[in-house]
Amino acid sequence: QVQLVESGGGLVQPGGSLRLSCAASGSISNIYTMGWYRQAPGKQRDSVAAVTSGGTTNYAESVKGRFTITRDNAKKTVYLQMNSLKSEDTGVYYCKMRIGWSDYWGQGTQVTVSS
Numbered sequence: 046q047v048q049l050v051e052s053g054g055g056l057v058q059p060g061g062s063l064r065l066s067c068a069a070s071g072s073i074s075n076i077y078t079m080g081w082y083r084q085a086p087g088k089q090r091d092s093v094a095a096v097t098s099g100g101t102t103n104y105a106e107s108v109k110g111r112f113t114i115t116r117d118n119a120k121k122t123v124y125l126q127m128n129s130l131k132s133e134d135t136g137v138y139y140c141k142m143r144i145g146w147s148d149y150w151g152q153g154t155q156v157t158v159s160s
Contacts, residue, residue: 063127096116113128
């Protein structure tokens with residue numbers, strides 16, 4: 046059984062920074078793509094950033110230059126460093142990992158950007 050546990054969300058002022066973490070545990074074979082998604086109130090869940098097993102990254106246009114996704118394969122963990130946060134970055138952030146032939150999701154962590 047695979048579990049993804051996220052941490053690092055919270056309340057931050059505009060212009061501030063947060064670092065999200067998502068660690069996988071359980072019966073894990075190969076972890077392929079790792080990614081972060083965001084769901085704002087009343088909106089659909091959208092991709093924010095992803096990193097492949099080879100280290101290739103891609104980002105939503107709205108976060109390019111401000112967010113950085115990294116992974117630590119030994120720790121089975123993906124990170125999202127978020128800088129210069131804006132109010133529109135507010136939402137629930139979910140991590141997703143492709144492990145073997147299946148996709149797994151974390152439970153979500155709330156990020157609120159407000160003064």
